[in-house]
Amino acid sequence: xxxxxxxxxxxxxxxxxxxxxxxxxxxxxxxxxxxxxxxxxxxxxxxxxxxxxxxxxxxxxxxxxxxxxxxxxxxxxxxxxxxxxxxxxxxxxxxxxxxxxxxxxxxx
Amino acid sequence: xxxxxxxxxxxxxxxxxxxxxxxxxxxxxxxxxxxxxxxxxxxxxxxxxxxxxxxxxxxxxxxxxxxxxxxxxxxxxxxxxxxxxxxxxxxxxxxxxxxxxxxxxxxxxxxxxx
Numbered sequence: 001x002x003x004x005x006x007x008x009x010x011x012x013x014x015x016x017x018x019x020x021x022x023x024x025x026x027x028x029x030x031x032x033x034x035x036x037x038x039x040x041x042x043x044x045x046x047x048x049x050x051x052x053x054x055x056x057x058x059x060x061x062x063x064x065x066x067x068x069x070x071x072x073x074x075x076x077x078x079x080x081x082x083x084x085x086x087x088x089x090x091x092x093x094x095x096x097x098x099x100x101x102x103x104x105x106x107x108x
Numbered sequence: 109x110x111x112x113x114x115x116x117x118x119x120x121x122x123x124x125x126x127x128x129x130x131x132x133x134x135x136x137x138x139x140x141x142x143x144x145x146x147x148x149x150x151x152x153x154x155x156x157x158x159x160x161x162x163x164x165x166x167x168x169x170x171x172x173x174x175x176x177x178x179x180x181x182x183x184x185x186x187x188x189x190x191x192x193x194x195x196x197x198x199x200x201x202x203x204x205x206x207x208x209x210x211x212x213x214x215x216x217x218x219x220x221x222x
Contacts, residue, residue: 044212
């Protein structure tokens with residue numbers, strides 16, 4: 001199975017800062033089928049990015065995804081107060097589907 | 109818009125079977141994969157498996173021997189059974205649509221305890 005490793009574990013930033021989150025796969029993700037989701041306390045995750053680079057419907061353009069193969073990045077250009085949350089990557093290019101362990105973006 | 113809602117017992121005894129149902133509203137259950145995912149403090153997010161509207165399934169090898177999924181297209185519902193549960197199966201269980209997992213249900217906490 002593909003192991004996804006996210007870094008850093010925690011990112012301490014201020015509103016208005018740029019956030020850069022990494023997701024590294026143990027082997028190449030087929031068709032770059034890599035997604036990013038956001039989870040807030042007590043809520044289910046919400047899809048932000050799919051296919052490594054495509055924003056889901058209604059997702060603000062301050063969220064962007066990049067990368068291919070084994071290295072992927074989620075960038076939040078300017079953090080808004082509602083962006084402080086945990087972010088997960090998951091791959092859907094092969095079975096079993098797997099998730100990264102998450103990156104927490106917290107207020108500095 | 110499509111919404112998913114999990115339902116089932118919140119408490120299951122060790123060695124018994126965990127049974128959950130996900131009800132899909134606002135859209136058809138056809139032509140999608142439907143997944144079960146769980147989240148526990150110790151293991152993060154774990155994909156349990158998925159079922160297609162035809163009834164075809166795929167399970168995580170780590171749980172395959174204990175998992176059964178089924179689907180009822182007439183009721184727009186799909187279900188999860190996990191046999192021989194232990195405390196390690198205590199988690200929030202989510203259902204989700206498609207391979208991108210969009211959207212998710214709100215999740216239901218299942219505690220395994222006597």
